[in-house]
Amino acid sequence: MAMIEESKVLLRTRTDLPKGFKVAAGEYVDGWTVMRTGGARRLERKTQACGWHFVSIGGSSVRSGVGGTSQLAIANALRLALKQVDADANAVELECIEFTHYPWFALAKVRTKSYRIQQDAAGPALSPSPIPSVVLHKRLSSEASEVFPGFNTAAPMLKEMLVQSRSAAVRAQ
Secondary structure (H helix, E strand, O other), X not given: OOOOXXXXXXXXXXXXXXXXXXXXXXXXXXXXXXXXXXXXXXXXXXXXXXXXXXXXXXXXXXXXXXXXXXXXXXXXHHHHHHHOOOOOOOEEEEXXXXXXXXXXXXXXXXXXXXXEEEOOOOOOOOOOOOOOOOOOOOOOOOOHHHHOOOHHHHHHHHHHHHXXXXXXXXXXX
């Protein structure tokens, strides 16, 4: 898996690009490739130099993920973010990554921005991404591990450690 860091750009695998336009990219996940060098500004300059357009779609999106390492937490958060990308977008920039490290896992929060690379200035009608409604006290479905990769990996370990520390505290008294 490619090293994921801020300002990386991911492209859909079947993105139409200008003739002769070369992008060094490696396969990432779920129909997306990650550009090895350069960010959104460099990609924008290259597409405009070819007479194409690099259009921002909507605002930023923020998703969180957990994992045993920082990179796994980023990958899980990014996987969730990519599932929410509008179908009209064919490029995504990873704008910001925030970490919270815990003793047994890492939590990553990623902010992404969607773009469309297109030949015509007036492409398809782009609708702004919907603002998710906040639902309080919502129960996770039985497929929670599919929606939140890594969800079930830390919880059993934390529970066991709490039980062990409580047992040790009782024995110490």
